[in-house]
Amino acid sequence: MEPGFEDALGLWETGELSRDELARRFPDEDVVGVLDAFARMGVAAAEPTPDAGAAWEAVRVKLPARLADRRRGRGKAIRLLAAATIAVLVLGASAYAVVPGARKAMNDAAGLIAGDDDHSPGSTSPTESTEDGADGSTFESSDDDAAAANPDEGVATEDEAQADADEHEADDDGNAGSNSGTNDDAIEVDSGSGTDGGSFGDGSGSEEEAGESADGGSPGSGAEESG
């Protein structure tokens, strides 16, 4: 295409250039053919169209209600929320059934929610607070705690923890065994604590940690303090 041909065609389209002038300026271009294609498109576009009013009446009845759309959107959100709730419940129930530590933790949490003073951090005697601290360490101690408290064994597996639990139940002297690191007092008062901690792989906190946990009681504080 010669330079300026498109611009000249544009001028022809707007009536600023005649067809003859266009052909004279660009003798090597297929002026007739291009203008014929232009005309053909114009003819195709100019064909009559059906009555839009009648078409609208037919379309109008097909339009979905916007309110229904909004409800659908809201329904979707509700379904998502319900699904999430069910998932949480199922996971929680599974954990409760399978993981002894989770069972203990849930029982403790239920006790806290029910206002059981025995489980209220900081409200008990030093000895009791140690117990509570040991309980608290179930939530608060990190894996690092477990590793620090139990360097030989590292993080206890679920089976190990279960074995430890059995061992604790059989041994009321408080020999926490391999899962320990928790002082004997804590084990004596609540031998399940160390076991529960172990079942999470958390291990039990040290006596000092236990005491601090009882005082502070905020989740995660034990981990921070244990470094």
Added chain:
Amino acid sequence: MDVHISKETMEERELVGMARKGDQDAFGKLFLAHHGAIFRLARATLGDGADDVASETFVRAWTALPKYQDTGAPFVAWLYGIARHVVVDELRRRSRTEPHAAVDMERVDHTHEDRLTLAAALDGLPDEQRQVLELKFFVGLTNDEVGAALGKTPGAVNAQQWRALQALRKMIA
């Protein structure tokens, strides 16, 4: 019945705003204003069945209106985008259900044959060139409006149009 609304006037913007909020009467006015453009596009690309394609385009537009964003391009350019999708869907459906060999060409009238020839030629153009021709001739936009719709300058639209027409000429000659 074609109701003319000067493109991108305040009135049309108001109608679009009302339709977005669920006003069917406002949407009806937009329908009356632009049905012809969408019908012409459908007829030029499909031959027959343009009625159904135009209707489906407006039903989808109604559903999608809450997401519509005014980019400065004419509202009908947005409708055109929806219509192209509906046309493509229809072409796919036809390719599955209507083998070309089954079409009895003797029963196809001359006008319809011309339409099919033109439709095939348009379909053979590069997308940008085809869009320029469709928006200019069937939808009825100016070079400035086509430029706004496609993100091009009016000069670029003019160049694309004439290149497209030259290519079209070669295909239908």
